Amino acid sequence: MLESPTTDRRSARREGTKAEILDAAWALVREHGLAALSLRDLAARVGMRAPSLYQYFESKHAIYDAMFGQAAQESLDAIMGERPDGSTREAIGAVAHRMFDFATSDAVRAQLLFQRTIPGFEPSPATYAPAVELVARVRHLFSDHGIRTDTAFDLFRAVVGGLVNQQLANDPGGDQYGRLVDPSVDMFLAYVSPNKKGKK
Amino acid sequence: MLESPTTDRRSARREGTKAEILDAAWALVREHGLAALSLRDLAARVGMRAPSLYQYFESKHAIYDAMFGQAAQESLDAIMGERPDGSTREAIGAVAHRMFDFATSDAVRAQLLFQRTIPGFEPSPATYAPAVELVARVRHLFSDHGIRTDTAFDLFRAVVGGLVNQQLANDPGGDQYGRLVDPSVDMFLAYVSPNKKGKK
DNA sequence: GTCTATAGTTTGATAGAC
DNA sequence: GTCTATCAAACTATAGAC
Numbered sequence: 001m002l003e004s005p006t007t008d009r010r011s012a013r014r015e016g017t018k019a020e021i022l023d024a025a026w027a028l029v030r031e032h033g034l035a036a037l038s039l040r041d042l043a044a045r046v047g048m049r050a051p052s053l054y055q056y057f058e059s060k061h062a063i064y065d066a067m068f069g070q071a072a073q074e075s076l077d078a079i080m081g082e083r084p085d086g087s088t089r090e091a092i093g094a095v096a097h098r099m100f101d102f103a104t105s106d107a108v109r110a111q112l113l114f115q116r117t118i119p120g121f122e123p124s125p126a127t128y129a130p131a132v133e134l135v136a137r138v139r140h141l142f143s144d145h146g147i148r149t150d151t152a153f154d155l156f157r158a159v160v161g162g163l164v165n166q167q168l169a170n171d172p173g174g175d176q177y178g179r180l181v182d183p184s185v186d187m188f189l190a191y192v193s194p195n196k197k198g199k200k
Numbered sequence: 201m202l203e204s205p206t207t208d209r210r211s212a213r214r215e216g217t218k219a220e221i222l223d224a225a226w227a228l229v230r231e232h233g234l235a236a237l238s239l240r241d242l243a244a245r246v247g248m249r250a251p252s253l254y255q256y257f258e259s260k261h262a263i264y265d266a267m268f269g270q271a272a273q274e275s276l277d278a279i280m281g282e283r284p285d286g287s288t289r290e291a292i293g294a295v296a297h298r299m300f301d302f303a304t305s306d307a308v309r310a311q312l313l314f315q316r317t318i319p320g321f322e323p324s325p326a327t328y329a330p331a332v333e334l335v336a337r338v339r340h341l342f343s344d345h346g347i348r349t350d351t352a353f354d355l356f357r358a359v360v361g362g363l364v365n366q367q368l369a370n371d372p373g374g375d376q377y378g379r380l381v382d383p384s385v386d387m388f389l390a391y392v393s394p395n396k397k398g399k400k
Numbered sequence: 401g402t403c404t405a406t407a408g409t410t411t412g413a414t415a416g417a418c
Numbered sequence: 419g420t421c422t423a424t425c426a427a428a429c430t431a432t433a434g435a436c
Binding site for chain 4: 401404407410413
């Protein structure tokens with residue numbers, strides 16, 4: 001690759017501006033809702049006019065796609081960036097808590113990641129990749145702890161997802177359902193590996 | 201109340217037209233998505249022009265509100281219209297299945313009922329009432345079967361809601377997660393009333 | 401009770417000057 | 419690379435004729 005210093009600096013600045021636009025987009029959707037993002041508002045917040053955004057993103061959906069990619073990468077880092085160690089109870093409990101905390105700490109991010117609420121938008125395979133990787137890693141962890149059936153794995157995801165749901169729907173911004181994470185993990189483990197019930 | 205036959209007939213016809221409009225609205229949102237409902241399309245489907253709808257509903261949100269009310273009443277009827285009898289396992293299993301089937305059989309209805317995805321819309325207390333009644337009745341049933349803590353009740357709702365979530369998000373229109381309803385109920389009951397584990 | 405006409409916004413996106 | 423100007427379209431809602 002031959003790249004002049006000028007090109008380097010230019011592309012670095014370009015990436016910086018893209019990041020600035022995305023930050024502003026997150027701020028706006030947290031303020032007015034995911035569907036209410038408008039290019040005029042977004043441009044105004046970064047000190048531009050709307051048409052200038054097209055120098056950085058080819059469409060509004062491309063901005064949503066980039067936001068989705070950031071959120072997916074954050075989920076991978078937050079949940080499986082560090083591999084949880086310790087006993088089965090400790091490792092799986094840690095994953096459950098990380099999932100719950102990640103999903104409930106930013107309702108709009110969760111809406112973008114886990115619901116399909118923007119008409120016509122679907123994340124591209126590239127931006128979706130970290131989400132796939134996350135599932136694969138969690139499954140691997142479960143496998144290392146002897147939980148290998150699809151049923152058990154799906155059940156775990158349903159339980160944690162259910163807690164997140166209730167939290168976001170009934171007590172957004174609160175932590176009312178966080179107290180149910182540990183009981184849920186106990187309930188789950190007692191069901192899928194009853195023989196290890198007494199282990200600490 | 202003094203009402204002439206003319207008034208009766210007129211109001212009956214009016215209610216009929218309102219019902220027709222709501223039916224058309226459900227058809228449209230199932231086709232194009234909940235947020236994509238437009239008054240022009242809706243009017244066209246019932247053979248009117250958009251302004252005429254204002255004779256029946258005072259705003260677009262009023263239409264969403266009426267739809268929410270229908271859905272809430274349907275949920276009450278489908279889940280607790282008939283009181284589930286039999287053993288604890290049978291009664292609670294029946295409730296879980298009815299909840300799962302109701303919520304997964306119509307994704308758009310579930311979106312309207314359980315997510316707040318329409319900007320600026322919140323159901324009025326009157327239309328919300330059947331949903332409150334449903335929760336009260338399920339809680340009463342649980343109480344009759346000896347399950348009286350908020351924790352247990354919240355856990356049950358989270359588990360069933362989680363299954364619904366997974367179903368709608370990962371396999372919309374399918375029935376992949378229906379097979380997890382019974383295991384989930386077993387898991388839940390084993391956790392909240394372990395002493396009754398052996399009962400059939 | 402339905403219509404036409406239209407107000408009044410807002411939207412995403414493009415063309416072309418500078 | 420940012421701007422002005424503008425397009426073309428969509429939307430909810432209202433006024434007033436019939």
